[in-house]
Amino acid sequence: MGPYGSVVELIGNTPLVRLRRIPPPGAQIYVKLEYMNPTGSHKDRIALYMVREAERRGLLRPGGVVVEASSGNTAISVAWLASQLGYKAVIVVEEGASPAKVSVIKALGAEVVFAPRVPFDHPEHPVRVAERLAEERGGVFLNQFENEANARAHCETTAAELYSQLGGWPDVFVMGIGTAGTIAGVSKFFKERGAKTRIVGVVPRGSPIATGRPTLGEAIEGLATSTVSPIYERYSGLIDALVEVDYRRAYETMLRLAKEEGVLGGLSTGANVAAALEVAGESGSGVAATLAPDSMFRYTHLLGGLA
Ligand SMILES: Cc1ncc(COP(=O)(O)O)c(C=O)c1O
Known part of the structure; x- marks a missing residue:
C-alpha cells in the first residue's frame, strides 16, 4: 500500500x-x-501505455505535445499524465461531454478544443480535428480509437x-x-x-x-x-x-x-x-x-x- x-x-x-x-x-x-484509478477511470491504464509507447518509438521527447480525442475520461487521464511527465496536452472534446470533465481537463493545464458529435468519416469528427492539430503543433496524436497500446494495456x-x-x-x-x-x-x-x-x-x-x-x-x-x-x-x-x-x-x-x-x-x-x-x-x-x-x-x- x-x-x-x-x-x-x-x-x-x-x-x-x-x-x-x-x-x-x-x-x-x-x-x-x-x-x-488515480483520476477515476480505466483510461489511466491506456494513457500510460500509449504515452510510454510513443516515448519508446522516439515520437515524444521531453516537453513534447500529446494530442488526444476523447469524450472525457481519456482526456482527463492524458492531461493528468502529461502534467506528471512534463508534456503539454491538447485535448479534442466532443460537444455535450459533461461539464465537470471539461473543467478538470482545463484545471490540469491542458488546452481544450471542442468538436461536434458527428459520424466518424465527417471532417469535423474529433478524431479528424485531433489529426490536424497534431500535425500543426508537431505533436503526437495518441489516438485511442486506433492505438494497439490501448488494447495491450487491458x-x-x-x-x-x-x-x-x-x-x-x-x-x-x-x-x-x-x-x-x-x-x-x-x-x-x-x-x-x-x-x-x-x-x-x-x-x-x-x-x-x-x-x-x-x-x-x-x-x-x-x-x-x-x-x-x-x-x-x-x-x-x-x-x-x-x-x-x-x-x-x-x-x-x-x-x-x-x-x-x-x-x-x-x-x-x-x-x-x-x-x-x-x-x-x-x-x-x-x-x-x-x-x-x-x-x-x-x-x-x-x-x-x-x-
Ligand atoms: C465511462 C466509459 N465507459 C466505457 C468506456 C468504453 O471503454 P473502451 O474505450 O475501452 O471500449 C469508456 C471509454 O471511453 C468510458 O469513458
Whole structure:
C-alpha cells in the first residue's frame, strides 16, 4: 500500500467486488472498480501505455505535445499524465461531454478544443480535428480509437488482474464498447489462454455497432454512439454477443447499483451491469465479470432524473 514515489504508480490493481443484492439467485456478478484509478477511470491504464509507447518509438521527447480525442475520461487521464511527465496536452472534446470533465481537463493545464458529435468519416469528427492539430503543433496524436497500446494495456493489466482476482476464468465477461480497447484486450488475454469465457459487448441502442449502419445511437457517455473504431474492427471476431442498452436502462441501473449495492459507478457502469443482468437471466448461473469504468461523480449534472 505504499508509500509510493509517484501517483503514476497507483494506476491499476483495482478492487473487484461481488454484487450481493441485484443479481438473480444463482448468478454471480463481479464488478471491477476502475473508478479507483488515480483520476477515476480505466483510461489511466491506456494513457500510460500509449504515452510510454510513443516515448519508446522516439515520437515524444521531453516537453513534447500529446494530442488526444476523447469524450472525457481519456482526456482527463492524458492531461493528468502529461502534467506528471512534463508534456503539454491538447485535448479534442466532443460537444455535450459533461461539464465537470471539461473543467478538470482545463484545471490540469491542458488546452481544450471542442468538436461536434458527428459520424466518424465527417471532417469535423474529433478524431479528424485531433489529426490536424497534431500535425500543426508537431505533436503526437495518441489516438485511442486506433492505438494497439490501448488494447495491450487491458490485455496485460486489466485481464491479468481479473484472472488472478477471480482465481480463474469467468463464464462471461461483459463490457461496454467505446474504443473497444477494454473488450479487445481482455478477450485477447482470455481467448489466447484457452478460456471458454463468453465475451459480451454492450452498445447504446441504435448505434452503428448495434445496427450495422452509420446511425447515431442514444448517447451513453463513453460508449460508441456514432463510431465503429478501428480497434473494434480488428477484434470484433473475439466478441461472442452484443447487448443493446438504452439510456434509461443505463441510468436506472446506475441508480440501483448506488442505492442497493453501494457501487457508485457511472452511466456506462449502469449499462454494463444491466447487460450482465440480462445475460445472467438468460443463462441462469455462472460467474459474470464486468467493469465500473468511472464513477457517478462524473455525472452529477444528470442526477436530477430522466427527461
Ligand atoms: C465511462 C466509459 N465507459 C466505457 C468506456 C468504453 O471503454 P473502451 O474505450 O475501452 O471500449 C469508456 C471509454 O471511453 C468510458 O469513458
